[in-house]
Amino acid sequence: MTDEHRTDEHRTDEPRTHEPRTHEPALEVLPAEVAARLDAPTRAVLTDPGWRRLHPVTPVLRAWKVVAAVLAVVVGQNVDNIVRLDLPGWILTLSIVGGILLLAIVGAGYSALAWRKTRYRIDAEAVHVEHGILWRQQRRAQLDRLQAVDVVRPLLGRLFGLAELRLEVAGGSGSKVSLAYLKEEEAQRVRNALLAASAGVVVAEGEDAPEAPQREVVEVPPTRLLLSTLRSGLTIWMVLVLVGLGVGCWFAQSLTPLFGSFAAVLGVVSTVWQRFSRGFNFTVADSPDGLRLSHGLLEQRSQTVPPGRVQALRITQPLLWRSAGWWRVEVNVAGYSGESGSASEQSTTLLPVGTVEELGLVLAIVLPDLGTGEESPLDVVRAGLTGTGTDGGFTPVPRAARWLDPVSWRRRGYRVTEHAFLSRNGRLVRGLDVVPHARTQSLGVAQGPLQRRLGLASVVLHSTPGRVKPRVDHLDPATAARLLTEQSLRSRAARAGSGPERWMTT
Template sequence: MEGPAAGEPAAEPPAAEPALERVDPGSVDPATRQVLADPGWQRLHPVTPLLRGWKTLAVIFAVLVHQNFEHLLEPERPSWQLLAAVGGGIVLLTLLSVVWGVLAWRRTRYRIDAEAVHMESGVLFRQQRRAQLDRLQAVDVVRPLLGRLAGLAELRLEVAGGAGGGVRLAYLKEEEAQRVRNALLAAAAGVRYAEGEEAPEAPERPVVEVPVQRLLLSMLFSGLTVWVLVAVAGAVAAVFADGGVISLAAAAPLVLGALGAAWQRFTHGFGFSVAESPDGLRVRRGLLELRSQTVPPGRVQALRISQPLLWRRPDWWRVHVNVAGYAVGVEAQGEERLVLPVGTREELARVLAVVLPDLGTDEAPIDVVSAGLTGRDRDGGFTPVPPAARWLDPLARRRLGFRVTERAFLSRGGVLRRYLDVVPHERTQSLALQQGPWQRRLGLASVSLHSTPGPVAPQVRHLAAEVAAELLQEQSVRARTARAAAGPERWMERGTVPPARAAAPVPGERTAAPEA
């Protein structure tokens, strides 16, 4: 079902079709009632304990075997007795794990209404979670390998509020998970349908598909390949140095770690595709574990576009984003926040048209981005750092700088690995001015824009102290004005109007800014 774009007024549908209505707080969403058949508390799929418990059983088996491996090889001891003891321990722990998993499953239930997703869990300690739909930041449908064999999927709801604020429904039937996802996105957008009508899946328009060949070449032309080669060369050199297996065993963790990182990057980027739909940005990827992410409109808090040194000749780019709600950790640092693992300049322009369609300039977003990634000094309308910064960062000084447009703040840097950070004004959480001892001596300071936790940490280093102080003051005004003019969290409610552009001054309009 086609829906209006984010920020545009909802068009009045024909009389013959069900009209979009504003969600009435406290009422049960008919689409969700249609999905769940019963608006009360629901349980997860009965196979959930098995899918969750196999990892625990594998760890128990590995620990017991590792602790008794040497004793099993001793000829003077009757190995059958030890085998019986180890087997009995495994059986006992397996039974305890199964009982605990069943109890945890029976104590876990969830309920969905028009305002929030409620979840209760816990055996010894009870836990209740409430995820507000108007604060919904992303919806992920995850299909692990074993889950796909059983026809099950996990539904992950990420909401604003930091780590631990989301809800994970694992596991549901794949069809049910998809229907619940559609109903949640419709309710989060402020749309509901006539009584008894099921929320359909919104149509999508393909934007980017990353070929496997390009993904492999991008891994070859990256620092990860160097890490793998160094690890393997070190292991081989250690073996030839003393001719023993001990050196190989000592170097094995380094080799396995490097190969594991390479494998993880490949599996996370395999089958990567980006699509645009009325309910937001859709990202699909995965080899063994299939993941389908949906980020509703306006939920991208910050964006980083980067280009490693070896990617300059083929002109490839990578895009990370910050999205509120994703946990801080390994996932947050890399692959979970990717919206483009490796793409051409044309594909980057298409992704920007979806994520940040308007930067508040007369130029196309791709032109602004290109100037930020390849330019120096004042190229592209950026404000550079003063010459005194060469004492603190002689290599990257000419690349450092910032630009403020009507809709966003941009900062650039990097020599070997170029990067450009973009933060919409209304998504600025807070600002900070920092000045170290050497910066004080040189009359310099750095300005940081705080976003939600993630791989993007915007900062402009080594500005003139006067320029940094003025930037801090002006950017706080821009952020406050943009937040006041931003649209509603439920982006498809009737009467929604496009968010007004911030009325704060831009660099070209400054009158009291000192020269750097």
């Protein structure tokens, strides 16, 4: 079932949003002397143009990471050897403290040298960052390919009033540009300038771009976030594992099973904690420069996703959330495609847990017009979230699909509106994928060996790499072929009519 054979594929004529154009690279890594010759002067977007350095405290904040990483590797791999030395306690203590101090000095020295060799400059076209100790490099990020701007305030950085500015640029893995660390006021000022330049807003010479006003739309209460975390499948598995270990220790009359599984238990507990910590004080706001997200307990993060940068959207509801009527929203954004694991979940979560009403408010920002005519967009989404068969105008899959998906085949189906493609799936974990026609990268038809025997096929919509992977499984082959052709035409037409990358230009 998992081994698929692709029988056909259509690609739109327009370039993929997450891939840089050949004549206008979104991100380049060039030798400094070459970049200097190619970089023609353009209008400055800050009142103090020219090359600038990061905050002088940056080496201190980076040195502890070097110390922690080395200690984790060295101590973790040599615990038994250290114990076998059988040294007096005071000698062992002095050795450990001395080693930590030596690592701190070396780490701080290296970080200070790297800080002196790092500088950045912003003009109306791109962000330029020079770095490197032995080999000098310059990274150039095109502002019209800017996908998101994040202001990250780690716990230690907040003690010094510093923040990290992360620029997510279309271009896949390795396209992120980081400015760490800046004073919080400077980070906000640079962020405003970047978003204004990316939108095509022209600010008078000698003036800084003002911060765009925002309207708070949704705020997730901490109690709801805590309850949703406790009612997640991950928490249930953690409780079952702990109960199983307790029973194992009781029968073995020993704590050996607990110690043997300590790393796994710690990993699960850490994952549950991170989910709560990342979603703490989660707010969604609307602004002229895009969608604004703010969240975090220990590490506070403020994200700004410019208009039109959301490539695909997925709404899910785990079984344990059904009685409370809670939903989770995740998105694909081109700049976050290179992240994985918890970083990807943190970057692409649009709403960690929300009601249907809050879901409607968020959708009104991300997809203001689904093209449903006189029908309410929220009613169409509701049918996709909870309906079966032909509910809400969805096209269901044939009865033959029950042999491959006996639990949720009645839930599977799709609907095409004027501006978006919706795919419905899942019974235990309900799901709805929404892809704007203009953001479809390519399309394909896949058919596994069992599908061929049953006369079924799947249509796959290729979006920017991310957590949302839209597709419609187990369709009739004729329906799949027709959908492939029609959706390709819709996507091409939508791209032709889409607005400029700099959304405030005409």
